[in-house]
Amino acid sequence: MQLEQAAPQDILRWAADTYGDGLALVTSFQPTGLVMLHMLLDIAPEISVLTLDTGLLFPETYALVEQWERQFNLTVTRVRAAQTVAQQAETYGDALWQRNPDQCCHLRKTVPLGDTLRGYAAWITGIRRDQAETRRGSAVVSWDSKYDNVKLAPLATWTEEMVWTYIRAYDLPYNPLHDQNYLSIGCQPCTRAVRPGEDARAGRWSGQAKIECGIHLPLEKKA
Numbered sequence: 479m480q481l482e483q484a485a486p487q488d489i490l491r492w493a494a495d496t497y498g499d500g501l502a503l504v505t506s507f508q509p510t511g512l513v514m515l516h517m518l519l520d521i522a523p524e525i526s527v528l529t530l531d532t533g534l535l536f537p538e539t540y541a542l543v544e545q546w547e548r549q550f551n552l553t554v555t556r557v558r559a560a561q562t563v564a565q566q567a568e569t570y571g572d573a574l575w576q577r578n579p580d581q582c583c584h585l586r587k588t589v590p591l592g593d594t595l596r597g598y599a600a601w602i603t604g605i606r607r608d609q610a611e612t613r614r615g616s617a618v619v620s621w622d623s624k625y626d627n628v629k630l631a632p633l634a635t636w637t638e639e640m641v642w643t644y645i646r647a648y649d650l651p652y653n654p655l656h657d658q659n660y661l662s663i664g665c666q667p668c669t670r671a672v673r674p675g676e677d678a679r680a681g682r683w684s685g686q687a688k689i690e691c692g693i694h695l696p697l698e699k700k701a
């Protein structure tokens with residue numbers, strides 16, 4: 479099958495048939511992830527659903543995860559860092575995200591997700607090419623050398639408008655912060671609402687050079 483041109487449902491069906499129990503959906507319960515999760519309820523209702531719980535998410539995000547679990551009878555696995563936020567503060571000092579967000583994301587996102595994902599043959603992510611310059615070249619299917627498995631982005635070619643059309647058509651629960659101009663939602667200390675005309679991810683790590691948490695960045699080459 480030509481996955482690049484295939485409909486997302488066909489890509490998800492192919493992935494479920496190919497990888498079975500070795501397939502996981504990783505979602506932060508943002509719009510694209512919600513669309514795929516809804517599609518998977520029919521295609522692969524037993525799929526592992528993973529979400530990163532950094533301990534620093536918005537209350538609205540925690541509530542949304544619980545709402546999906548109740549409404550769709552799901553079990554969502556929370557992937558957490560080895561240290562709680564308080565333990566991290568004892569080791570690295572308060573508010574590491576202000577002083578060294580790369581290290582904070584590494585400890586709270588990249589490492590715990592990697593530890594979990596290495597147990598899967600393939601994983602599904604909600605990244606789209608129209609989300610940011612760093613994501614323009616995202617492949618629908620690729621080898622993820624960071625986690626040594628296959629990475630699938632079935633909605634890579636979709637637009638923001640297509641995603642919201644789907645969410646409204648099926649009346650899916652979504653994060654109410656999106657209605658307050660939070661177009662991309664991550665941890666509370668590192669997310670703000672965007673201003674008119676700004677890129678969807680402009681509200682992430684605002685005022686810092688950082689634009690990605692590291693999960694979707696390639697491995698750094700050793701000198």
Ligand code: SF4
Pocket residue numbers: 532534574575578579580582583584586587664665666667668691
């Ligand atoms: S998004 Fe901010 S608070 Fe969350 S893990 Fe990254 S640096 Fe830390």
